[in-house]
Amino acid sequence: MIAINGESISIILFFVGVYGLIARRNIIKSVMSISIMQVAIILYFITTNIAPGSAPPIGDVAQTLQVADPLPQALMITDIVIGIGVTAAGLTMFIHLYHRYGSSNWQKIMKKRTPHD
Amino acid sequence: MINLHWIILLPIIFGTVVKLLPLKTAKKLMVLFQAVLLVLVFVIFIEVRKNGTILENIGGWPDTISITLRADLLASAMALLTCLLFFAMLTFVQNKHYADHLFFFLFLSLESLIIGIFLSNDLFNIFVLIEASTLIITILIMYKKTNLSKYDGMMYFLINVVAMSFFLMGLGMLYKKLVFLTSTRSKPL
Numbered sequence: 602m603i604a605i606n607g608e609s610i611s612i613i614l615f616f617v618g619v620y621g622l623i624a625r626r627n628i629i630k631s632v633m634s635i636s637i638m639q640v641a642i643i644l645y646f647i648t649t650n651i652a653p654g655s656a657p658p659i660g661d662v663a664q665t666l667q668v669a670d671p672l673p674q675a676l677m678i679t680d681i682v683i684g685i686g687v688t689a690a691g692l693t694m695f696i697h698l699y700h701r702y703g704s705s706n707w708q709k710i711m712k713k714r715t716p717h718d
Numbered sequence: 719m720i721n722l723h724w725i726i727l728l729p730i731i732f733g734t735v736v737k738l739l740p741l742k743t744a745k746k747l748m749v750l751f752q753a754v755l756l757v758l759v760f761v762i763f764i765e766v767r768k769n770g771t772i773l774e775n776i777g778g779w780p781d782t783i784s785i786t787l788r789a790d791l792l793a794s795a796m797a798l799l800t801c802l803l804f805f806a807m808l809t810f811v812q813n814k815h816y817a818d819h820l821f822f823f824l825f826l827s828l829e830s831l832i833i834g835i836f837l838s839n840d841l842f843n844i845f846v847l848i849e850a851s852t853l854i855i856t857i858l859i860m861y862k863k864t865n866l867s868k869y870d871g872m873m874y875f876l877i878n879v880v881a882m883s884f885f886l887m888g889l890g891m892l893y894k895k896l897v898f899l900t901s902t903r904s905k906p907l
């Protein structure tokens with residue numbers, strides 16, 4: 602039986618995002634699905650190799666027996682910033698695309714897309 | 719021989735500084751700069767061929783906590799190829815109407831990011847650099863401002879972001895098994 606922990610939840614969440622990308626034609630929903638995937642990745646990194654009861658890796662940890670691994674936390678801070686940037690850039694591009702085509706549907710935009718303009 | 723980080727930093731610095739100059743002068747200087755960069759990378763390539771892999775810890779930090787650049791024979795050859803291709807492309811865009819200051823800044827930033835991808839020793843750094851270069855490539859695709867380029871830029875951007883999400887998830891799984899993400903460390907911490 603699969604244990605319900607951070608890792609399994611994050612993998613399920615990741616594929617919920619993938620499903621959203623495949624099944625929905627709305628651009629906003631595509632951007633939302635990418636955000637869900639990013640949150641799943643953050644959850645995966647944070648909960649991987651976790652030791653319950655370990656102390657946060659801040660300040661004087663010389664006396665502490667078990668300290669949490671600081672590397673995934675440092676990496677995920679970077680990923681959160683990148684994720685925000687990517688979402689912001691995606692939404693900005695969507696606004697431009699919406700002004701040009703008047704639709705938020707991938708399929709409708711693809712039909713309106715002409716090579717000679 | 720110059721340090722490896724200058725190969726990555728120089729194009730961005732030059733792309734920024736060149737904005738202060740008139741466009742005509744900037745275009746000529748750009749080709750000259752690219753030729754100099756090509757020579758510098760060639761010197762590094764020769765050095766690697768003679769003496770083997772070069773490792774550089776940025777900022778002089780110890781091995782375990784620093785960002786490391788690594789130029790082995792393949793990485794230096796790819797960096798040389800990148801410089802050569804960008805030299806050819808900069809010569810090509812000399813008389814194009816879309817080649818303005820912002821275009822050159824983005825172009826040179828892209829060059830330094832691609833060289834960074836080849837010289838990086840850390841998988842997470844590669845992710846960050848590819849994500850940043852995705853943004854710059856998207857802007858360059860949309861530079862023409864036609865309907866076609868806007869749609870294509872958006873498509874390129876989203877597909878790349880999804881691909882890099884899979885890459886990062888894979889990186890997480892690798893980290894879970896190995897507890898390190900650099901290519902030179904042979905055993906876990």
